[in-house]
Amino acid sequence: MARRCELTGREPGFGKSVSHSHRRTSRRWDPNVQTRRYWFAEENRWVRLTLSAKAIKTVDRIGVAAAVARIRANGVRV
Secondary structure, eight states: OOOOOTTTOOOOEEEEEEOTTOOEEEEEEOOOEEEEEEEETTTTEEEEEEEEHHHHHHHHHHOHHHHHHHHHHTTOOO
16 A cells, blocks of 8 residues: 555654664655545445544544545645
């Protein structure tokens, strides 16, 4: 599963871990991405969305139909 939010577009951040001896190694910070299933009443079906924690709160606030419209405007197939 790609660690990318379909609604907000959040992706992993990349950087370096620095040890006590100051040796640098690559690492990544993954966003809190979860797969959620919502009932999409307009199409009479369930939709499975990969959303960050912030996007889940956004869907709760604006509704599933508006969220799916935004996701489709970004070019993601739902």
